[in-house]
Amino acid sequence: MSDVHALSGAYALDAVTDIERQQFERHLAGCDICSEEVASLREAAAELSALTAEEPPSELRGSVLSALSEVRQLPPLVRPRTAPARRSPLRLLVAAAAAVVVVGVGVGVARPWQDDAGSGQTVSVADRVMRAGDAQRITLEFEGGAKATVVRSPSIGRAVLVTRDMPPPPKGHSYVVWLQQGDAMVNAGAMAQSPDQTVLLSGDAATASAAGVTVESNPDVDKPTEAPIALFEF
Structure with missing residues (x-):
């Protein structure tokens, strides 16, 4: 030098x-x-x-x-x-x-190295939901040992889906997650093609009565075209 x-x-x-x-x-x-x-x-x-x-x-x-x-x-x-x-x-x-x-001393969990928009927000809000004092956890097991857990925090108004060893959907299809709002299922986002992941669901989870997962050829579909393969009742 x-x-x-x-x-x-x-x-x-x-x-x-x-x-x-x-x-x-x-x-x-x-x-x-x-x-x-x-x-x-x-x-x-x-x-x-x-x-x-x-x-x-x-x-x-x-x-x-x-x-x-x-x-x-x-x-x-x-x-x-x-x-x-x-x-x-x-x-x-x-x-x-x-x-x-x-950062993190004080009220809540603040993480300035994460953006407040896009993927940074997903990690930060998901972490807050997982740590919330009123967090509710519902876990379902599937054949082959796969597990899926929905964590909901009414105070934050969001929910998170955590999967482990989740098999991939059929070719050309996606797992789509829904929130049950009254009589309607509202699209809360599609899962990535990964066996282990944490997905922050979009929409108001505080007013939802359940979350569900369906297999869809179009991840942006407005309503489920098939019966849910998993249903998490809050």
Whole structure:
């Protein structure tokens, strides 16, 4: 590396190679500026992570390290001892990563690494439903050992379908999940082609009396064309 000072952030995150580590540690022994930078970064991460009440997702570290390649790490500024410490771009990244770890303290479960729309929302809301104090669980077993569980939280108003060892539907067909609203079955989404999955159902589960699964050639069908292969009564 042309400027060994720029390794301070990556070194603090343990994101350097063995050669870079040896090179930087030799430099660190004689550079008070880099020593202060590394100590400050590690202290910020330690203080924030000490507040955590929830484990971060396993992919978080990888995503943060991947982001390092997109953030240009500036070398420490040579400054008088009395000057205020500079906050480098990587310092902000480390603080943000540590802040992600502490999310979850307080009311509810907030996860800013997940988008509020699309698949991020599915994971976040599904997790809230599974953890809800009023969660209701109904499990059905199928021939061959497959299992399907519907978890509903009236307070959140959503339901989740969890499958294990679910066989694939016939070729050209999909499993479609429904919510029973009065006398009508409302399409709550199609399942992916996977034996083990967690599906957040669309629609208001708080007012539903049951959930069902049918086999359909058109996953967007407005009403079931076949009798349910599974019916979960709330």
